[in-house]
Amino acid sequence: MRALRRLGVAAVAAALLVPTLASCDSEPTGVTAAKNPPPAPPAQTLELTPAAETKDLPVSTEIGLTATNAAVRSVHVADAKGKLVAGRMRPDGTTWVPEKPLQYKTAYTVTAVATDGRRAVTSQTSFTTMPEPQRQVGTGMYLFDDHTYGVAMPVVVEFSEQIPESARAAVEKRLFVETTPPQPGVWHWMSGRQVTYRAPQYWKPGTKLTVRAALKGVPMGEGRYGDDDRRAAAKITDEKLELVVRNSDKHIDVLRNGKKVKSMPVSLGKASTPSSSGTMVIMDKQASTIFDTTGEPGDQYRVAIQYAQRLTWGGEFIHSAPWSVGDQGRRNVSHGCLNVSPGNAVWLFENTHVGDPVTVKGTGVKLEKGNGFTAWDLSWKEFVKGSALPIPDELRPEAVNPPVSSASPSPSPSAAPGVAPSAVPAPSAMSPTPAAR
Known part of the structure; x- marks a missing residue:
């Protein structure tokens, strides 16, 4: 009986002990839920620009998007008839860019959606574009659809009037270049x-270039707007061809993929009309042309020229010069051009491309910036200083490895979208084209 009593007491004690031990480790589930509810999901927001009902906007207007706790998933822009406008986001996700210029005097509605993967937020806005402006700046681009260019071919955009510094960043932001394979670059x-x-180095052989100068309707200062939206898709040659001209021994070396394949004598500009030293680019090729300096200062002449390849706006060419064959490789007698024999002129004409680099050394006269396609006459450090936009960290001179000075012909080798008539693009009507020398 005592034994039973003792067991009963022990059982009661054990029964009392169990809940006491459990209460030291945790509280009942119901209590926990009441004291610590799950956190509310973060609020999502999606703000759009332009503000609703904004009027008289340029046809270059982009849709600005600021999403909080969500990622933009879709943007739909439609005109008053419900016709959708094609476009795409910039790589940084800040704005949506129409694929073509908007229409003048047209109302548009915008519907955008952002989501965190579980919930979505929708935002809308509307705006109206301006009438066609009276003052427009002419634009042109030296890149032509379906053409093949040398590895040093820059993308060059020109304007019929001066663009003030205050408008250059906005203009530059509307210039898109895509390269395959990727080779990011900078505008100057x-x-x-x-x-x-x-780019920091010459284009890689075989590169595909897709360029869009989306300048129609872009404000360009002083109440002026861009006139057109231009595009071009071109290719870089499958080989790297470079010409190196030495005044010291008056020879041209032709390098193919870094290896010398030909050397030929040349006569450069005489003392009173010296050739420019620096890295130029073949801009134009003409099998037959006329050099005419009548009415200009200095020597007056009008002569038919064969196999001419333009290097500068100032009139420096590589061309056939049968009259100076005896001087080629010995003395300089030209008006600034690079004179070669008829046979060598034909060989060069058949093997070179618009866009091939030509580096002249030792004349004592430096190539003038902008006198032709002079982008490669600047070091990368100098080149990036000419951008109106901040330079991406990976393209800063200290980050480019190895640092490249394109004035040297040795080592040589950004992101959405020109114009074209002939296989050999002629200089733009906007550009000065003095007679050759």
Whole structure:
């Protein structure tokens, strides 16, 4: 009986002990839920620009998007008839860019959606574009659809009027270049009327270039707007061809993929009309042309020229010069051009491309910036200083490895979208084209 009593007491004690031990480790589930509810999901927001009902906007207007705790998933822009406008986001996700210029005097509605993967937020806005402006700046691009260019071919955009510094960043932001394979680059303002794009090194052979100068309706200062939206898709040659001209021994070396394949004698500009030293680019090729300096200062002449390849706006060419064959490789007798024999002129004409680099050394006269396609006459450190936009960290001179000075012909080798008539693009009507020398 005592034993039973003792067992009963022990059982009661054990029964009392169990809940006491459990209460030291945790509280009942119901209590926990009441004291610590799950956190509310973060609020999602999606703000759009332009503000609703904004009027008289340029036809270059982009849709700005600021999403909080969500990612933009879709943007739909439609005109008053419900017709959708094609476009795409910039890589940084800040704005949506129409694939073509908007229409003048047209109302548009915007519907955008952002989501965190579980919930979505929708935002809308609307705006109306301006009438066609009276003052428009002419634009042109030295890149032509379906053409093949040399590895030093820059992308060059020109303007019929000066673009003030205050408007250059906005203009530059509307210039898109895509390369395959990727080779990011930077724009450089050679002057208020010309901006040039290149990568740190020459394009890789076989590169595909897709360029869009989306300038129609872009404000360009002083109440002026861009006149057109231009595009081009071109290719870089499958080989790297470079010409190196030495005044010291008056020879041209032709390098193919870094290896010398030909050397030929040359006569450069005489003392009173010296050739320029620096890295130029073949800009134009003409099998037959006329050099005419009548009415200009200096020597007056009008002569038929064969196999001419333009290097500068100032009139420096590589061309056939049968009259100076005896001087080639010995003395300089030209008006600034690079004179070669008829046979060598034919060989060069058949083997070179618009866009091939030509580096002249030792004449004592430096190539003038902007006198031709002079992007490669600048070191990368100098080139990036000409951009109106901040330079991406990976393209800063200290980050480019190895640092490249394109004035040297040795080592040689950004992101959405020109114009074209002939297989050999002639200089733009906007550009000065003095007679050759």
